[in-house]
Amino acid sequence: MQIQIGIRPEHREETIRLYAMALERKFQKILGSPEVVIGLMKAGLNLACAISTVTEENELVGISGFQMGEESLTKIPFSNFTK
Secondary structure, eight states: OEEEESOOGGGHHHHHHHHHHHTHHHHHHHHOSHHHHHHHHHHHBOTTSEEEEEOTTOOEEEEEEOOBTTBOSBOOOGGGGGO
């Protein structure tokens, strides 16, 4: 396994799936459906503000987002939640 700063571009979709799964109960109370969560994540995911774990076969197995200054794993404008 390899732990690295950032998320590889080829793991973008898997990152969105893992993030949505991890916070599914919290998001569904506010947004209603996993599809809405995935749409928001696609629009606001910052691959640079994360630590990821990847297997030797290039399989993404874990992510952890962080905030640094004004940047974070997700940057979703509040207006997107009210559409």
